[in-house]
Amino acid sequence: MRVEPWWRTAAVYQVYIRSFKDGNGDGTGDIAGLRSKLPYLRDLGVDAVWINPWYTSPLLDGGYDVADYRNIDPRFGDVDQAVEFIAEAAKHGIRVLVDLVPNHTSWEHAWFRAALEAGPGSPERERYHFLPGSGPDGSEPPNDWRAVFGGSAWERVPDGEWYLHLFDISQPDLNWEHPEVREEFDSILRFWLDRGASGFRVDVAHSLVKAPGYPDTGDEENEENLLTGTLFSRHPYWDRPELHEIVRRWRATLGEYPDAMMVAEAWVSDLERLANYLRPDEYHQAFDFDFLQAPWDAEKMRIAIDESMDAVGSVGSIPTWVLSNHDVVRHATRYGLPNEVEAKVWLLDGDRSLLDPVLGERRARAAALLLLALPGSVYMYQGEELGLPEVTELPVDVLEDPVWVRSGHTEKGRDGCRVPIPWTVEGDSAGFGDGGSWLPQPAGWGARSVEAQTGRADSILQLYRSALRLRREHLTSDLEIEWLDSPKTSLAFRRGSGLRCIVNFGPDPIPVEGEVLLSSVELSAGFLPPDAAAWLR
Numbered sequence: 001m002r003v004e005p006w007w008r009t010a011a012v013y014q015v016y017i018r019s020f021k022d023g024n025g026d027g028t029g030d031i032a033g034l035r036s037k038l039p040y041l042r043d044l045g046v047d048a049v050w051i052n053p054w055y056t057s058p059l060l061d062g063g064y065d066v067a068d069y070r071n072i073d074p075r076f077g078d079v080d081q082a083v084e085f086i087a088e089a090a091k092h093g094i095r096v097l098v099d100l101v102p103n104h105t106s107w108e109h110a111w112f113r114a115a116l117e118a119g120p121g122s123p124e125r126e127r128y129h130f131l132p133g134s135g136p137d138g139s140e141p142p143n144d145w146r147a148v149f150g151g152s153a154w155e156r157v158p159d160g161e162w163y164l165h166l167f168d169i170s171q172p173d174l175n176w177e178h179p180e181v182r183e184e185f186d187s188i189l190r191f192w193l194d195r196g197a198s199g200f201r202v203d204v205a206h207s208l209v210k211a212p213g214y215p216d217t218g219d220e221e222n223e224e225n226l227l228t229g230t231l232f233s234r235h236p237y238w239d240r241p242e243l244h245e246i247v248r249r250w251r252a253t254l255g256e257y258p259d260a261m262m263v264a265e266a267w268v269s270d271l272e273r274l275a276n277y278l279r280p281d282e283y284h285q286a287f288d289f290d291f292l293q294a295p296w297d298a299e300k301m302r303i304a305i306d307e308s309m310d311a312v313g314s315v316g317s318i319p320t321w322v323l324s325n326h327d328v329v330r331h332a333t334r335y336g337l338p339n340e341v342e343a344k345v346w347l348l349d350g351d352r353s354l355l356d357p358v359l360g361e362r363r364a365r366a367a368a369l370l371l372l373a374l375p376g377s378v379y380m381y382q383g384e385e386l387g388l389p390e391v392t393e394l395p396v397d398v399l400e401d402p403v404w405v406r407s408g409h410t411e412k413g414r415d416g417c418r419v420p421i422p423w424t425v426e427g428d429s430a431g432f433g434d435g436g437s438w439l440p441q442p443a444g445w446g447a448r449s450v451e452a453q454t455g456r457a458d459s460i461l462q463l464y465r466s467a468l469r470l471r472r473e474h475l476t477s478d479l480e481i482e483w484l485d486s487p488k489t490s491l492a493f494r495r496g497s498g499l500r501c502i503v504n505f506g507p508d509p510i511p512v513e514g515e516v517l518l519s520s521v522e523l524s525a526g527f528l529p530p531d532a533a534a535w536l537r
């Protein structure tokens with residue numbers, strides 16, 4: 001019998017460590033806190049955790065500005081604690097994936113400091129992208145490239161040169177043509193694999209390589225393209241074909257470690273191009289952001305699912321489903337807004353009466369049963385198992401996301417999905433820690449806590465627990481999916497084990513037959529109500 005690699009059907013839980021559980025009462029989540037919640041994660045039934053960057057960092061982009069890839073930020077702990085955590089997680093049957101941030105370092109990284117000090121023309125500057133400016137006195141940026149968070153992608157240093165940063169100014173892009181950069185990352189991979197990590201989530205996997213000569217994008221819709229992730233085929237810095245050689249190099253290194261894997265965060269909207277990242281000698285997985293972005297609509301969801309399955313299937317890979325992460329508005333809120341409203345734009349000053357939070361949560365429950373019934377692997381973002389909504393009313397003076405400032409205060413950014421987790425009904429920061437929380441929690445957060453939901457048969461936490469258990473029993477031994485006839489505003493499919501999943505996106509109840517294994521709401525007299533899902537046999 002062929003034994004499937006573990007990751008092909010894994011249920012992975014994303015830990016935004018800063019907001020998960022504070023072990024030392026300083027208001028910031030940490031390794032000690034995370035470790036104390038391993039029994040919770042085991043009981044939830046996850047196979048692995050992916051931990052957002054925990055490395056030494058000024059945290060100007062939540063840790064995606066890494067100053068030292070081989071060290072843990074003191075606010076989170078230290079390397080010994082990380083190693084102990086990984087070992088203890090293994091005892092609970094939980095693997096650990098860490099974040100790899102290869103496109104850029106922090107401006108506090110030793111290499112960037114050395115580059116600033118060494119000055120123009122130095123070998124130290126060659127590890128990054130330093131260029132003279134344009135215009136008669138070099139006071140204009142070298143070209144028209146735009147940063148994802150807003151503004152030019154170039155920043156001038158006092159000696160007159162400019163450096164490239166596709167994200168915040170504190171995140172200078174590395175030069176992947178430089179052999180030392182490539183060697184350094186091979187060594188970083190080994191560092192964490194040698195300490196027990198099972199693999200990596202790779203940040204901005206569609207960047208890395210920049211076009212020779214730094215040509216202008218010259219595209220009027222450039223900014224729009226950046227925001228939506230819509231790419232054209234020969235963009236000067238997104239999705240360059242040359243980057244695949246680097247991926248193959250990493251894959252070869254991972255191949256020396258049994259069971260190691262890597263998952264790409266690649267925002268390429270064209271699924272055929274995404275499939276390139278999943279060729280047998282490249283990434284093991286790539287997040288399916290089409291599914292994440294699909295509105296609450298049966299037909300659109302079905303298209304997203306089918307197209308993804310076809311694309312990944314074309315290279316012999318598997319789908320990797322996800323509904324929320326630390327970069328997007330939580331789906332319990334997205335699904336509570338009309339489909340045509342763009343949640344992240346609405347967050348700033350959109351009409352609040354458009355949001356129906358009860359509907360959003362109801363749909364989030366149904367979405368959980370859809371997500372967990374699909375073939376392949378799933379990633380869940382911390383708090384989605386509690387049905388947490390986006391915290392929409394964070395006052396702007398507490399926002400930390402660089403998006404808020406860099407967008408010129410036109411986008412509120414991603415802090416609303418990063419608010420610390422409520423663990424208990426009462427108590428300081430709803431059990432997050434003894435020292436408050438780095439982002440304020442809204443009133444009533446404790447009512448959504450783990451404590452409040454544990455042992456309550458109708459809670460969303462209980463739904464996730466039951467679904468993850470049934471998923472292990474019925475849904476992880478094959479990748480078969482067969483679509484079944486069902487009303488137009490619903491989706492129904494059967495998995496290889498015979499388990500059927502039905503999701504009702506429409507306004508009317510639909511009849512269902514068979515033994516109900518699990519449902520997102522109670523069924524009445526053989527009917528599945530609107531905005532609900534069921535697993536049947």
Ligand code: NOJ
Pocket residue numbers: 061062064101167203204265326327
């Ligand atoms: C994607 C990460 O998920 C996001 O949080 C970060 O801001 C950017 N990459 C830049 O590293």
